[in-house]
Amino acid sequence: MTESRTTPATAGEADAQSGESIGDGRTGRVEGTTPEPVGDDGRETTAGESAERPRETWREHTFEGEAILSVDDLNVWYGDDHALRDISIDIPRESVTALIGPSGCGKSTFLRCLNRMNDRIRAARVEGTVSYDGQDIYADEVDLVELRKRIGMVFQQPNPFPKSIRDNVAYAPRKHGDIERGLLPKLLGRDDTDSEDELVERCLRDAALWDEVADRLDDNALGLSGGQQQRLCIARCLAVDPEIILMDEPASALDPIATAKIEELIDELAEDYTVVIVTHNMQQAARISDQTAVFLTGGELVEYGATEQVFENPQSQRVEEYITGKFG
Numbered sequence: 001m002t003e004s005r006t007t008p009a010t011a012g013e014a015d016a017q018s019g020e021s022i023g024d025g026r027t028g029r030v031e032g033t034t035p036e037p038v039g040d041d042g043r044e045t046t047a048g049e050s051a052e053r054p055r056e057t058w059r060e061h062t063f064e065g066e067a068i069l070s071v072d073d074l075n076v077w078y079g080d081d082h083a084l085r086d087i088s089i090d091i092p093r094e095s096v097t098a099l100i101g102p103s104g105c106g107k108s109t110f111l112r113c114l115n116r117m118n119d120r121i122r123a124a125r126v127e128g129t130v131s132y133d134g135q136d137i138y139a140d141e142v143d144l145v146e147l148r149k150r151i152g153m154v155f156q157q158p159n160p161f162p163k164s165i166r167d168n169v170a171y172a173p174r175k176h177g178d179i180e181r182g183l184l185p186k187l188l189g190r191d192d193t194d195s196e197d198e199l200v201e202r203c204l205r206d207a208a209l210w211d212e213v214a215d216r217l218d219d220n221a222l223g224l225s226g227g228q229q230q231r232l233c234i235a236r237c238l239a240v241d242p243e244i245i246l247m248d249e250p251a252s253a254l255d256p257i258a259t260a261k262i263e264e265l266i267d268e269l270a271e272d273y274t275v276v277i278v279t280h281n282m283q284q285a286a287r288i289s290d291q292t293a294v295f296l297t298g299g300e301l302v303e304y305g306a307t308e309q310v311f312e313n314p315q316s317q318r319v320e321e322y323i324t325g326k327f328g
């Protein structure tokens with residue numbers, strides 16, 4: 001993880017960079033230079049010209065460590081609807097980045113762009129670049145199966161397969177041929193049952209579920225509670241050895257105790273993985289993330305920086321109003 005996380009800065013859960021904040025295209029650089037003051041319309045601006053605080057007070061935020069994802073000038077349309085506008089952002093490795101903002105501002109759309117899940121939406125058109133370890137994931141030669149193994153996703157509703165707990169975790173490694181089991185592999189001396197057992201245990205442990213299910217691995221996953229099902233989905237995601245885990249409101253369907261377990265787990269996962277999480281819950285973003293990106297209506301990224309700074313000293317007046325519940 002990059003730096004210490006902050007405690008909730010705001011009361012209530014108001015259910016997440018404008019041209020100003022992104023200036024030349026990004027505020028959240030891993031290594032960067034101070035952008036020139038630029039207004040909404042792209043022209044240079046002086047203090048007092050905009051409703052925002054004077055552009056000069058914007059702080060270039062540099063993160064420790066290297067960027068694992070680098071997004072440049074990302075625009076997304078659904079038909080004529082311009083859902084994301086000129087988004088540029090660097091996401092540091094092994095940390096938690098929260099995406100917050102009011103409903104419909106494009107958080108999920110942005111998240112889906114990070115592993116090309118928007119390719120599945122016929123109406124979606126994506127322009128710009130998303131680089132993963134320096135490689136453009138939108139390049140023609142990219143293998144989408146491999147990409148989504150490296151950049152996994154956990155959804156709002158837990159969605160385990162109607163199979164056993166063990167089968168849920170082992171499903172993808174078996175499907176990709178990383179694990180072989182059954183009579184034929186046994187006859188050929190290539191049976192991986194032991195490795196599968198190890199993998200299942202490791203993933204369930206890493207997803208903080210092992211202690212609760214160790215004695216019933218062959219039970220149907222649908223018999224687990226919602227919180228357990230969500231941790232199983234995280235274990236299933238870990239089974240293909242990802243580097244990045246995208247989470248779209250992973251706790252919104254869970255009760256407070258199950259939510260607390262998922263938050264604790266996210267904190268632990270960030271020691272080995274890069275987590276990008278969409279949340280409506282600002283207190284949750286403040287509790288669990290290292291960086292926070294605030295999107296506002298119209299698909300703008302208005303502010304991006306260290307979570308503590310964004311919540312305690314937002315540079316954008318609109319973000320301050322959103323965080324304090326004045327709008328959104």
Ligand SMILES: Nc1ncnc2c1ncn2[C@@H]1O[C@H](COP(=O)(O)OP(=O)(O)OP(=O)(O)O)[C@@H](O)[C@H]1O
Pocket residue numbers: 078081083101102103104105106107108109110121123280
């Ligand atoms: N599959 C789709 N087809 C057409 N338009 C879409 C699709 N998905 C999202 N949109 C539109 O894109 C905009 C951004 O939606 P998105 O779901 O990314 O926002 P969000 O911030 O995640 O919202 P919420 O917090 O309510 O989930 C909205 O106007 C939405 O209606």
